[in-house]
Amino acid sequence: GAVVSQHPSWVICKSGTSVKIECRSLDFQATTMFWYRQFPKQSLMLMATSNEGSKATYEQGVEKDKFLINHASLTLSTLTVTSAHPEDSSFYICSARVRHPSGANVLTFGAGSRLTVL
């Protein structure tokens, strides 16, 4: 089945540095990928929609200069957290839309990346 691979799964960085998270579709092409941020109280917040070959679409309240998204190929989208601060510490999850064998469009998720900013 369709697999989304996310890397790294866990990263610790110093405040002020930038961190890149990769999201790859392993056995399918993904023209669109979605980046979510999950807060400690469980809720999942859509940050942006990553579009291959064009600019990402950011949700309201998400700083595009802070969270840089690049979707350079049909199998890779990256999220770069620039000048990270402790409040950026979170669990970031990417996903891609795939067609289920039954015909429905479903989201397949990566395993997530835990970012801790010291």
Added chain:
Amino acid sequence: GEDVEQSLFLSVREGDSSVINCTYTDSSSTYLYWYKQEPGAGLQLLTYIFSNMDMKQDQRLTVLLNKKDKHLSLRIADTQTGDSAIYFCAERVSGNTPLVFGKGTRLSVIA
């Protein structure tokens, strides 16, 4: 607007049935989904139901959809300790819109 609501916690005994409920506000939702998240992991699709269906069963999972009340439920029969996780309800309004997720229900299974 789109909004999906779920209760945050549910605790059941092993072997009992679990019922996780979800309400949504957008009557034009086309598909409704249930995802499972185990600790430290991403979300795994459990099942989904198309809006013109009332019920869908898949082994131990039964999804009920009441479109009139905009209510979706997930029943897990013979709940096992391995079912302990967070369960997210999500809706899709149209083919190109992102999914809207509820806050998730944390299911705890007591042995």
